[in-house]
Amino acid sequence: MLSVGIFSYSTRPRGSVVHATHLAEALARRGHAVTLYALSKAGDRLYRDVACELVLLPAGPAPTDPDALIRQRIAEVATGVSALRPRHDVYHAEDCLVSSGLLEASGGLELRPLVRTLHHLEHFESPYLRACQRRSILEADAVACVSRVSQRDVLRELGRRAPIIGNGVDLERFAAPDSAALEQQRLRLAPAGGRIVLSVGGVEPRKNSLTTLQAMAALLARQPDLHWVVAGGASIWEHDAYRQQFEALRSALPLGVQRRIVQLGPVSEQELTALYGAAQLLLCPSLQEGFGLCVLEALASRVPVVVSSGEPFSEYLDDGCASFVAPSSAVAIADAVERLLGDEPLRAARVAAGHERVRQFTWERVAIEHERLYGELAGSLGRNQALAPAWRAPVSEESSHA
Numbered sequence: 001m002l003s004v005g006i007f008s009y010s011t012r013p014r015g016s017v018v019h020a021t022h023l024a025e026a027l028a029r030r031g032h033a034v035t036l037y038a039l040s041k042a043g044d045r046l047y048r049d050v051a052c053e054l055v056l057l058p059a060g061p062a063p064t065d066p067d068a069l070i071r072q073r074i075a076e077v078a079t080g081v082s083a084l085r086p087r088h089d090v091y092h093a094e095d096c097l098v099s100s101g102l103l104e105a106s107g108g109l110e111l112r113p114l115v116r117t118l119h120h121l122e123h124f125e126s127p128y129l130r131a132c133q134r135r136s137i138l139e140a141d142a143v144a145c146v147s148r149v150s151q152r153d154v155l156r157e158l159g160r161r162a163p164i165i166g167n168g169v170d171l172e173r174f175a176a177p178d179s180a181a182l183e184q185q186r187l188r189l190a191p192a193g194g195r196i197v198l199s200v201g202g203v204e205p206r207k208n209s210l211t212t213l214q215a216m217a218a219l220l221a222r223q224p225d226l227h228w229v230v231a232g233g234a235s236i237w238e239h240d241a242y243r244q245q246f247e248a249l250r251s252a253l254p255l256g257v258q259r260r261i262v263q264l265g266p267v268s269e270q271e272l273t274a275l276y277g278a279a280q281l282l283l284c285p286s287l288q289e290g291f292g293l294c295v296l297e298a299l300a301s302r303v304p305v306v307v308s309s310g311e312p313f314s315e316y317l318d319d320g321c322a323s324f325v326a327p328s329s330a331v332a333i334a335d336a337v338e339r340l341l342g343d344e345p346l347r348a349a350r351v352a353a354g355h356e357r358v359r360q361f362t363w364e365r366v367a368i369e370h371e372r373l374y375g376e377l378a379g380s381l382g383r384n385q386a387l388a389p390a391w392r393a394p395v396s397e398e399s400s401h402a
Helices: 015-029 066-084 096-103 127-138 148-158 171-175 179-189 209-222 240-251 269-278 293-300 330-342 344-358 363-378 388-392
Strands: 003-008 033-041 053-059 090-093 114-118 142-145 195-200 226-231 261-265 281-284 305-308 323-325
Touching: 003 015, 003 096, 015 033, 015 293, 015 363, 033 066, 033 096, 053 066, 066 096, 066 127, 090 096, 090 363, 096 114, 096 127, 114 127, 114 363, 127 148, 142 148, 142 363, 171 269, 171 293, 179 269, 195 209, 195 269, 195 293, 195 330, 209 226, 209 240, 209 261, 209 330, 226 269, 269 293, 281 293, 281 330, 293 305, 293 344, 305 330, 323 330, 330 344
Parallel strands: 003 033, 003 090, 033 053, 090 114, 114 142, 195 226, 195 281, 226 261, 281 305, 305 323
Antiparallel strands: none
16 A cells, blocks of 8 residues: 555646546545645635545635746645645645645655656746746656647657556446436526537636637527536636637627626536536537546536547547547537537437547546556555556556556
8 A cells, every 4th residue: 555645736626636636536445545635725625525535735815926826836835745744655746836836845855756747738938937847847756647748748848758647537427417406507507498518627728718709609699599608717827818808709799699608617526517417518629638638527428529639639539439620710610519419310429439438537547557657656566465466567658548
């Protein structure tokens, strides 16, 4: 058994936080002593109960300057762990912020070995933020990328080789949706039998929200029973200028179209599960993704998906289980959504193929691949002979799970 500390920058259900939560639980189910650490702003609790030990690190009000914000958050992680003096066999950071905080812990602490998950390589304008990200990757003892595109980026830009350990999905969560909650979501968001196109992740540049708005505005104008629902958006980056552009474009639309564009903001896991069940389609034409966890969740909910062509989606999807579009074209996005909504046999085929595809993406498999990496770093194969064969297997640079 290993003692593992997994660290995340937030209690909100962003992709890296969800990854941290499910990985912690999967490792705990396999017998490891796991503690999940998360920065908590204003006393926020984690977005859901978690089946392992949980420690919330206090975080204060955020300054508006991005560099100052990250400096403060790094200091809060460093102060929190320095006070706690945690002792683990492995310290696992899910983002550059907490990784930097662990590297800066004081009081003679050396929180090693340090593993860093790289969801996607950010292209920051700020020299400070670029240096923060660079340090978090280069000074970690191991880096695990969630996709080939992330692996290639970190090798090309930072010269670091890293294995791929992809994402998982909790199939049981979506196997038996709460029918009452599902119907409540339908009636609230699309009354009178309306249909829902769902996007997850909020309004921000890498989600391609402006082009998606143009596409959906044209489609909503043609189909008066259609609604576009955007859930999520609890990012450490506020994207204020981009959101102002989005709101200006939305406000210029006819009132009947405006009313059918719904921004929910952050939602609970239970609410998001019901949203998937209520939706006719997931739309995710992102410009940049590390993996796209919401796509796995939608397919597990038997919801067809429209995604950007190319990586990372082409790494684990094909034309049989997804519709691929050029993310730069609002016309292409609208056409793909309209075709999938209007072709019931095609929808049924995509749903069946997509649900079969996601069955291979389990959190237990993700946990096993992390055990291999942790075991090599911690040198603890002899502690648990039952796990030794899996741990001795080398971590490939191109895992089939990616």
